[in-house]
C-alpha cells in the first residue's frame with residue numbers, strides 16, 4: 001500500500017483573511033463600546049499560536065497581545081478564556097494536532113502529559129474519581145499562578161473555591177442555581193444570542209426581546225453581575241479552522257453579524273437595555289432588594305439606597321397577554337414576558353419587549369460573477385506512480401496519523 005499524502009491547499013489559510021480581520025478590530029471594539037459593553041471576552045486558540053511544537057505564531061490575526069492592548073486603549077476590559085481546551089466549535093477545541101503524538105497522552109483527564117481545560121462538567125463523570133482529581137488540580141494550578149485576577153470555570157457547578165462557577169446557556173435565569181458559595185458573583189459566561197450553525201441544520205433565531213428579558217431576569221433573580229453575550233460578534237472561520245460539523249460563518253445572527261455590521265434591532269435594543277441598567281447600576285449594586293407581588297405572574301424588584309435612591313424592575317413572567325399592574329399607586333402596562341425598568345421607581349425608561357431600535361436588513365450585490373467559463377480555473381492534481389511514492393505500509397493506515405491533519409484528503413493505492 002502506498003500513500004502519497006497531498007496538500008490541495010485546503011490546509012493553507014488565505015493570508016488576506018488575516019489582514020482583513022486585524023484591520024476590523026478597532027471598529028469592532030468601537031461598536032461594542034458604543035453598544036454599551038464594558039468588557040470583551042475572547043479565547044486563546046492554542047493551535048493557531050503553536051501549530052508545531054515550539055513553533056510560535058503571534059503575528060497578524062494571531063497577535064492576541066495587540067488585540068488586548070487595542071481593547072484597553074478604547075477603555076474596555078478583557079475577559080480571557082485561556083483554555084487551552086476552548087471547544088468554541090473550533091478544530092479540536094483549540095488543541096494542536098501534534099498533542100496526539102505526545103507519548104502516553106490521554107485527553108481531558110488526570111494525565112500528566114495533558115493538564116488543561118474548559119467546560120469540563122459533562123466530561124468529568126466519565127473519568128470517575130480521576131475526573132474530580134483532575135478538576136481540583138486545574139483549579140489549584142490556576143490559583144497558584146498568583147495573577148491577582150479572579151478565575152472562573154464555565155458550566156462547572158462544583159468549581160472548587162475560590163474559582164467561580166459560571167453559567168453558559170440561553171436562559172441562565174431559569175436553568176442555573178447560581179454561585180456555589182455566597183462570596184462569588186453570578187456570572188453568565190455564555191448567554192447565547194442565537195446559536196452556532198452546524199451543517200445542514202436550520203438557522204436558530206433568537207429575538208432581541210427574549211435576549212433582553214432573560215439578561216435582565218438574570219440580574220434580578222441571581223444578582224447577576226457579569227453577562228457575556230455569546231457571541232456579540234462571531235466572524236468567519238477561514239480554511240480548515242472550524243470543527244468538522246460547522247459551517248464557516250460563526251454566529252451571523254449576533255448583534256454584530258459575521259461581517260462586523262450591526263444587526264438591528266438586536267444591537268440597538270441591547271444598547272438601550274445597557275443604558276437603562278447603567279442608570280440603575282449604583283442602586284442595583286449597593287441598594288437593598290425587596291420583591292413586591294403585583295399579580296399571579298407579576299413582581300416588582302425594588303432596589304433602594306439609603307439616600308432615597310430607588311430603582312424598580314416590573315416583571316411580567318406571564319406569556320399570554322399584556323397586563324395592567326399597579327405599582328406605588330401608578331398603573332403600568334406590561335406586555336407578556338417583559339420587564340419594565342424604572343430608574344427612579346416612577347418613569348418607565350425601557351421595556352424588554354418594546355423595541356425602539358431601528359430595524360435594518362442586509363442586501364447583497366454580486367461583485368464577481370462566475371458566469372463565464374473563462375473565469376474558472378481547472379487544477380489537475382498529479383497522481384503519482386506507485387514507484388514514485390515513499391510511504392509504504394502493509395496494514396491499513398489511519399488517516400489522521402498519516403496526514404497529521406494537514407489535509408482532509410488522502411490518496412492511496414492498494415494492491
Ligand SMILES: *[C@@H]1O[C@H](CO)[C@@H](O)[C@H](O)[C@H]1NC(C)=O
Nearest residue numbers: 129130132133135136160161
Ligand atoms: C476536590 O476538591 C473538593 C473541594 O475542594 C473536595 O471536597 C474534594 O474532596 C476533592 N476531590 C478529590 C477527588 O480530591
Ligand SMILES: *[C@@H]1O[C@H](CO)[C@@H](O)[C@H](O)[C@H]1NC(C)=O
Nearest residue numbers: 177178179186221222223289
Ligand atoms: C441575591 O442577593 C440577595 C440579597 O443580598 C440574597 O438574599 C440572595 O440570596 C442572593 N441570591 C443569589 C442567587 O445569590
Ligand SMILES: *[C@@H]1O[C@H](CO)[C@@H](O)[C@H](O)[C@H]1NC(C)=O
Nearest residue numbers: 286287288289304305306307
Ligand atoms: C440595607 O439593609 C441593611 C439592614 O437592614 C442596612 O443596614 C443598610 O443600611 C441598608 N442599605 C441601604 C443601602 O439602604
Ligand SMILES: *[C@@H]1O[C@H](CO)[C@@H](O)[C@H](O)[C@H]1NC(C)=O
Nearest residue numbers: 173174217221315317318319
Ligand atoms: C417564568 O416562567 C417560566 C415558565 O414560563 C418559569 O420556568 C420561570 O421559572 C419563571 N420565572 C420566574 C422568575 O418566576
Ligand SMILES: *[C@@H]1O[C@H](CO)[C@@H](O)[C@H](O)[C@H]1NC(C)=O
Nearest residue numbers: 310326327328329330345346
Ligand atoms: C398611595 O395611595 C395611598 C392612598 O391614597 C396613600 O396613602 C399612599 O401614601 C400612596 N403611596 C404612594 C407610594 O404614593
Ligand SMILES: CC(=O)N[C@H]1CO[C@H](CO)[C@@H](O)[C@@H]1O
Nearest residue numbers: 167168169170171172175192
Ligand atoms: C444551560 C441552558 O440554559 N441551556 C439551554 C440553552 O438553550 C437550549 C435551547 O436553545 C436549551 O435546550 C438549553 O437547556
